Amino acid sequence: MRKPANLIYGLDDKVPLPICLLLGLQHSFHVTTALIFAMIVLRGMEATSEQAGFFISMSLLAGGIAVILQALNKKGIGSGYFAPSVCEPAYISASVMAAKIGGLPLVLGMTAFSGVFEMLLSRVIHRLRRIFTPEVMGLVVTMVGISVIPVATKNFLGIAPDGDSINPAVLAVSLITLGTMVAITVWSKGKLRLFSVIIGMMVGYIVSYLTGLMPPSHLRQIFDKPFLALPDLTMLHWSFDASLILPFLIAGLCTSVKTIGNLTTCEKINDAEWKRPDMPSLKRGLLADGLSVSISGLLGGMGQSSASSNIGLSLGTGATSRMIAFATGGILIALAFFPRFAEIFVVMPQPVMGATPLFAVCFIIFTGLQIMMSRMMDARKTFILGISMIFGLSVTALLN
8 A cells, every 4th residue: 555645644644643633623523514414313203302412422422433443443343444434314214214103212223223234244245346346436436425415515505404595695604614625725835734624614613603694592502501411321222113124224235335435435545556445444344334333223323324525524634544533533422421512513504514515525526536437448337337327316306
């Protein structure tokens, strides 16, 4: 493995502690944007505020454990790459179904079950090398990046969930936030590029507050939370419903394919001489991902999976060291016990939730295209990839 020239801190590089903690905080900010998927599930079960706080705290705790497991590469578990996990949108439909049938206990029980399926799948993934070719993995990575665009763009433009009009104030702040990130990444010198996203997000918070997009009530909401609190484990119950096996198996399969694509991206961005997916590494990584899903269900959180946007963020900032994974994991675990700090992420302004994913998606999409084109293309591959991409894109077009 040869470190690419565009990385400031490669996979095995040691990162100074202050920089490592700041980068971990930056990724933690980014991870919390996916809490919106947990909120969708909570609305589906008409959860109380206590249940919502517990579910979010446990999701953060599970996400912290997941990023550490993925980076470990110990005893056959973990790919050894920095690939943070977030609340996985593939679990939304199945989790909402479970929430309406059996509430939070059924969501947690079925999530734990889905993780077991993913772990079993990891044991045979090496036999599917002919299916998971670089062309297919590149297509998966590209489509994963594209799939983030609809949600991110709506937040970027300030479009309400039940509306279709653009909010000019949100759009203006989104442009300032994204512009700050891009400007620092492109034109800054030295190590300032490492913090392009966290600086951009801070600018987004400040401008949102000054323009009224982040109301004073959000600040009160932060300070109303206790500084330190233990999760209420009396809410921790599990149940199982055989009628939900298929939806959760489908969610687990979608998550597995996405994880394979994300880990292939990690291999590509960390090795200047990358040629093809490393199946043993993918096998270990998929096992860690499935174990993380089960742990999340057992602890009381939503299903987790590696975040393509965080991987894009690490490439954009030029820092992919696994040391940052341990810092990110530690911060996310700590957030589960510091409700006031976690609430800062919960009240994240809409422009920040839109600009940050779009920044990272740029790197994900073009990394996927590079993986696809890393092999010589012929007419057969062109039609296979082209038709697959067309139908993949048509889903969003038809739904809208």
